[in-house]
Amino acid sequence: MKNNIRVERAIVKISQQQLADEIGVSRQTINAIELGKYVPSTILSLKIARYFEKAVEEIFQLEEGE
Amino acid sequence: MKTNNLLLPHYFQKIGWGLFIFSFIFFGASLYAFNKLELFDQNYSRYGTMILYLLLIFSALFVAFAKEKIEDELIQNIRFTSIVITAYISFSIFMIVWIFYAINHAFRFTTFYLDLRLVNPVTMFMLYVVIFRTRLFISKRGLKNEE
Numbered sequence: 419m420k421n422n423i424r425v426e427r428a429i430v431k432i433s434q435q436q437l438a439d440e441i442g443v444s445r446q447t448i449n450a451i452e453l454g455k456y457v458p459s460t461i462l463s464l465k466i467a468r469y470f471e472k473a474v475e476e477i478f479q480l481e482e483g484e
Numbered sequence: 485m486k487t488n489n490l491l492l493p494h495y496f497q498k499i500g501w502g503l504f505i506f507s508f509i510f511f512g513a514s515l516y517a518f519n520k521l522e523l524f525d526q527n528y529s530r531y532g533t534m535i536l537y538l539l540l541i542f543s544a545l546f547v548a549f550a551k552e553k554i555e556d557e558l559i560q561n562i563r564f565t566s567i568v569i570t571a572y573i574s575f576s577i578f579m580i581v582w583i584f585y586a587i588n589h590a591f592r593f594t595t596f597y598l599d600l601r602l603v604n605p606v607t608m609f610m611l612y613v614v615i616f617r618t619r620l621f622i623s624k625r626g627l628k629n630e631e
Contacts, residue, residue, distance in 0.1 A: 446623050447558040
């Protein structure tokens, strides 16, 4: 699964720690999601999408073969 | 998987480590004293070692089942996979010990003998703590690059 969180963060110009504080998770979680090491739960991905004011599919996309 | 209500509060972790180190040192010292210097009375050392065993087990329990400072879903995921890996390793060790025991029994060997008590809850707790801490450390190590 691909995600654009790093790009969205750069657009809004906030760091991983700030995003983590806004959403209410640890910085490790945001880092692990960006690196593709962890697939967030539905609630967490909805919160991230709501923070960036975009739809979930614009931030997370399925890859080929999933 | 929501394990928020099943875990002990965070301060239990420090209590657990303190208890573990204390009982470990005390246990080692009492073993040494009992074997070398005969300081402990027979009756006293029985109760003493029982209390120390209990302290060791409870301290391992506290450290294993205490919350982290920040509990979020990534940590729960790491905790879950750590438990699974601990189970796999424990099963494997159990099978290997059992195979050794069967070979010994069939061929009447007296060497290569492993005790089945190698796999017990206390060693499984400690194994789980080691695996969990290692995975946590690996995931934190990826945080070094700040941008």
